[in-house]
Amino acid sequence: MQIKSRSFLLLGAVTLTASSLTSLAYAENFDREIEYRQSIMHILGWNMKPMGAMLKGKIPFDSASFARHAKDLETAASLDLLSGFPEDSNGDDSDARPDIWLDFADFKQKFANLQAASKALNKVASGTDQAKIEAAFGDLGKACKACHKAYKD
Numbered sequence: 001m002q003i004k005s006r007s008f009l010l011l012g013a014v015t016l017t018a019s020s021l022t023s024l025a026y027a028e029n030f031d032r033e034i035e036y037r038q039s040i041m042h043i044l045g046w047n048m049k050p051m052g053a054m055l056k057g058k059i060p061f062d063s064a065s066f067a068r069h070a071k072d073l074e075t076a077a078s079l080d081l082l083s084g085f086p087e088d089s090n091g092d093d094s095d096a097r098p099d100i101w102l103d104f105a106d107f108k109q110k111f112a113n114l115q116a117a118s119k120a121l122n123k124v125a126s127g128t129d130q131a132k133i134e135a136a137f138g139d140l141g142k143a144c145k146a147c148h149k150a151y152k153d
């Protein structure tokens, strides 16, 4: 019994050391969080660009492809973006402004606006009402810009 509980203690100590080392490593840089949030942004941009090009007539309008991009963009916007923005997680590889953590409630609201706008576009994207599609796409673009203007370099 005695030996058992001693090795248990030892195991506990080793585990503790490992986990404090891990948290130390993460406290010093936010590389993983920055990569995560930029990855989501890349997926948003990946889908936004061809939809914009179709609406501007730069490439032929393809309803199925447009609807697919709208759906994927809504999916990407439904990911937990905010977990990629822990407090004061800026860094050399990031364009995030420190203002994000001065008014995180507003940042969250701007993210909620993005989610609502991407949902609204996905709803009309596979339909035939071009005016509705254009309006919803415009609102989505505004949701991107509103956040970038305030919080991205």
Ligand code: HEC
Pocket: 034, 037, 038, 039, 041, 042, 044, 045, 048, 093, 094, 095, 096, 097, 107, 108, 110, 111, 114, 140, 141, 143, 144, 145, 147, 148, 151, 152
């Ligand atoms: C809630 C705020 C917010 C919204 C909404 C938002 N972005 Fe961003 N975006 C950011 C921030 C902050 C950065 C900088 C992230 C970093 O570098 O750490 C960024 C960066 C980017 C980047 C550059 C990524 C990189 O690797 O440097 C792209 C592309 C992008 N956003 C596209 C979009 C598109 C397209 C939309 C709308 C569909 C959008 N974003 C909506 C906050 C937002």
